[in-house]
Amino acid sequence: MKIAVFSTKSYDQEYFENYNSEKKYDFTFFETSLTSSTANLTLGFDVICAFVNDKIDQDTIEILAKNGVKLIAMRCAGFNNVDIQSAKTHGIKVVRVPAYSPEAVAEHSVALILTLNRKTHKAYNRVREGNFSLKNLIGFNLHGKTVGVVGTGQIGAAFCRIMKGFGCNLFAYDLTESQELVEMGVQYLPIDEVFMQSDIISLHCPLTPGTKHIVNSSSLAQMKDGVMIINTSRGALINTADAIDGLAQKKIGYMGIDVYEQEEKLFFEDLSESIIQDDYILRLNSFPNVLITSHQAYFTKEAMDQITLITLDNIQAFENKQQLINEVV
Incomplete structure (x- = not known):
């Protein structure tokens, strides 16, 4: 064959x-x-x-x-x-x-959270340059924070188990509830409630007509000021233009993405010697509180x-x- x-x-x-x-x-x-x-x-x-x-x-x-x-x-x-x-x-x-390997993607989501929060990528670069200052490196305890999980299939479930170990409160939205996760302490809520109550929102749902741009100007308005948004699922779950506005207005405090709406022209390629023509990715890269990886969450x-x-x-x-x-x- x-x-x-x-x-x-x-x-x-x-x-x-x-x-x-x-x-x-x-x-x-x-x-x-x-x-x-x-x-x-x-x-x-x-x-x-x-x-x-x-x-x-x-x-x-x-x-x-x-x-x-x-x-x-x-x-x-x-x-x-x-x-x-x-x-x-x-x-x-x-x-x-x-x-x-649902754990591969779930663990990468946690890596994005920890890196954005504790700024280990910035600390690494500073120390390499002989700068041992802690200025602007302050983070927050994950313990006790409310994490909203959108999509609780195998990856979302693996993510929930990890975050439970950090002592987080877990809210979730899915069309089908997992009894195992409920017994573990995950509380299922309508999507609007998940958005409103979460300190961290992690997306683990498939891209469908119903989930496309699930993060947009309207849903962002429901979220807490300074919310952390993590996306290791599909790029088009987030309306990129609205997310940029949310970052500029400080509605989004942190954003970690391993997927991107227009990634097909960028990801998996070495463009280090090229002039990148995508204004959105350039704008996202300009924010100090945005962390982008190029679809590597699965890569173990x-x-x-x-x-x-x-x-x-x-x-x-x-x-x-x-x-x-x-x-x-």
Whole structure:
């Protein structure tokens, strides 16, 4: 079976080749992202393997179908960049990796919180320069703070367990309540109440029409002054322009993001020698209370192992005409 892997980095190729040591599959790795402009590269392939910033819209899928592609294997949990209905219309199955290492993303969320709060990134740079002053490095105790968790799937649940260990009060919003989290002391509330009562808000929900720009000027107005907002889920959960206004007006006291609304043109690339044309990311970087990482929350050895293995299992199930337990329907 011939598989085209798009948006490939060296580590993607390394993991797929390590787990394909018996050469069961014929992989071709493309550094370019998958779009309607690059979809002709899929001619002669049975499966395409795509990632978060590939643009698999109707135009792309029509070309995939024409080229004989039968399976889109997403090596990530999200699939908001795939036109699922178009794929169904053209008889192309779509599978994903619904969970790999929820602790990886949850722990990175906590890393953003701690770094923003205790300013360890700034302290590191100061000490390297021989500056041992504590001026402007003051933080706050996490113990006793109220943390709002939007989305309590596997990642959100892992995040709740960690924050419970810090002694935080936990409020959550989700369409489905977790009895395990309730028993642990998490209190489910309407989204407006979560926004109003939380000192820290961490987003762990998927991107859907209902959650797009869930953080906007209206929801920001409900939040506490100086609120900390963390997003390791999907960039478009936050209206970037409104967040910038909130930062400028000091409504948002801290913001940590591992995802960004227009990240497909930036993240995973070395642009250090380029002139970045994205005014929003430049403005965000100008705030001393904003911390941006480039979609690395998932990036642990354990997560990469699971992503690779589950993706290969999905492809094998398709090849053997078995039930696709991770199919997007």
